[in-house]
Amino acid sequence: MKIGIVSQWYPPEPAFIPASLAEELAARGHEVRVLTGFPNYPVGVIYPGYRQQWNAWSTTGRITTRRVPLYPSHDSSAARRIATYASFAATSSVAAVRYLAGVDALYVYHPPATAFAPAALLRLLYRVPAVLHVQDIWPESVTASPMGPRPRGLVDRALGLAMRQIYRMAHSIAVIAPSMRDLVVERGADPARVRVVLNWADESLFRPVEATEEARREIGYRGRCTVMHAGNIGPFQNICGAIRAAASVERASGVDLVLVGSGIAEGTARTLVADLGATNVRFLGRQEPARMAALYAAADYQLVSLLDLPIFRGTIPSKLQAALSCGSPVVVSAPGDCAGLVERNGVGLSCPPEDWRALADRFVRAASFSPAEHAEMRRRARASYEAHMSKRAGVDELEKMLKAAARGEHR
Structure with missing residues (x-):
């Protein structure tokens, strides 16, 4: 298949799940296109060696990666945090129209929920199905933080409505715990489209070794x-x-x-x-x-x-x-x-x-x-x-979900 991956965070940032998924899917014979931002997390400053520009591409084997500009920030300002999320949503959506045209299915890494913006646009333009991988629950993870935007009640209601719409638009949803599945279903997701897929560890770092x-x-x-x-x-x-x-x-x-x-x-x-x-x-x-x-x-x-x-x-x-x-x-x-x-x-x-x-x-x-x-x-x-919980077990499940999405099947 031709698979698109949308993730605001991507290595060298500490976000190994999207990258290891891309590598494993490519190893299984799929063509993978990654759409991400310029690395700045967790300090909110663009990493050394990177300069924000519009046409930033790289290809390794079956994986092509495109980075789009964004407003980098990760401080205590809610306004600047919103600007970071919104800027990636805007630039990734513009880039996705051509860069991800023709993919069979999309994988979207959440958080932030705004990363689903290009998937929503591709669904509207080309009917491209998307698999949403939910790592934490919005709006709680936003409004519970001391750095969350105010007024909290209004933000909670607005984000809650947005998440319900995202859950309905996704072809299928992968969640990382059984209780998270219950919450997502409670908030409007079709139970037949939600599957528990436990996260895996960075297996290049975490493996059994002898005590020295x-x-x-x-x-x-x-x-x-x-x-x-x-x-x-x-x-x-x-x-x-x-x-x-x-x-x-x-x-x-x-x-x-x-x-x-x-x-x-x-x-x-x-x-x-x-x-x-x-x-x-x-x-x-x-x-x-x-x-x-x-x-x-x-x-x-x-x-x-x-x-x-x-x-x-x-x-x-x-x-x-x-x-x-x-x-x-x-x-x-x-x-x-x-x-x-x-x-x-x-x-x-x-x-x-x-x-x-x-x-x-x-x-x-x-x-x-x-x-x-x-x-x-x-x-x-x-x-x-x-x-x-291994990468093999997790990618097996996500690959099945992506194939089902490409075929228009619901499990």
């Missing part, structure tokens, strides 16, 4: 059960709850908590560690992505922690896929489908979000497993990833 002494020294491993949180230390991750849980069982269980990454809540987290006198909590700071598989292998469990907010109940955090891809068991304190998936597949332990005492209990239980039980949990983690 160097990596163990790096994380401060001292022969105790080590739980690692890798990623953003922000207001939504509830790191302070994890610190309280670890501090409460420091002497009783022999559990260490290692925090890899940084974020706006790191200062508060460090202050809490000092106030509690928690000697079993360590900060490693930001690490190169290429180092993460080795650090995962040096720890015993990965922590997935989120606040109990509606925007998280219909999603599965990407760090779960990263952990399971490395064969690492997890401890989950998050709302939604994540906990059920972990318990159902026997790849870790879960507890209700924002309950640090329950999380402390799971830390103790995690430390109680024998080496043989832990090794079996590692095996199940990798097997579960390969069966349900």
Whole structure:
């Protein structure tokens, strides 16, 4: 087939799903045309080596990529954020009329929802069907943010109406969690056209490796059960709850908590560690992505922690896929489908979000497993990833949806 991919974000930006989909579809014999913007995320500044221009093309094998100009911004200004989304919607729509004419089907990566603009235009002009890949729920993910536009109620209603229209216009919709499917159907999508397709990890970075002494020294491993949180230390991750849980069982269980990454809540987290006198909590700071598989292998469990907010109940955090891809068991304190998936597949332990005492209990239980039980949990983690979350499994489903769209079929 000739397949178009529309995504505002694309490598070298940290958005590997559209790129790995393009590469895998091309490897399967399809001709792929990517329409994206000039890289600027997450700092809101055009990357070095790029200069915005109208005719920016590149071709590698069966993949052709065209970048269109946009207004780059990723600061706290709602107006500038809107300008970024709207400018890409406008320039990509103009470019799509010729660049994507003749494709059999379109794949649209959402967010932002405005990336669907060229798909809507091509549907009107050429009846090109589109598969929408929903990564988060609008309007909640917009209006729940402190940087969201005001007045919140008016924006919520306007975006809600726009999303209903987008869901109806898409030939089919891929969502990343069962609860997200329920929400999308509730908001007007035809149930027959919505399918759960779990995200995959960046398999060039996250894969099983042997634990090394160097990596163990790096994380401060001292022969105790080590739980690692890798990623953003922000207001939504509830790191302070994890610190309280670890501090409460420091002497009783022999559990260490290692925090890899940084974020706006790191200062508060460090202050809490000092106030509690928690000697079993360590900060490693930001690490190169290429180092993460080795650090995962040096720890015993990965922590997935989120606040109990509606925007998280219909999603599965990407760090779960990263952990399971490395064969690492997890401890989950998050709302939604994540906990059920972990318990159902026997790849870790879960507890209700924002309950640090329950999380402390799971830390103790995690430390109680024998080496043989832990090794079996590692095996199940990798097997579960390969069966349900791998790139092969995800692209299989998306390819079926694109073929069905091209044939005008509905499943």
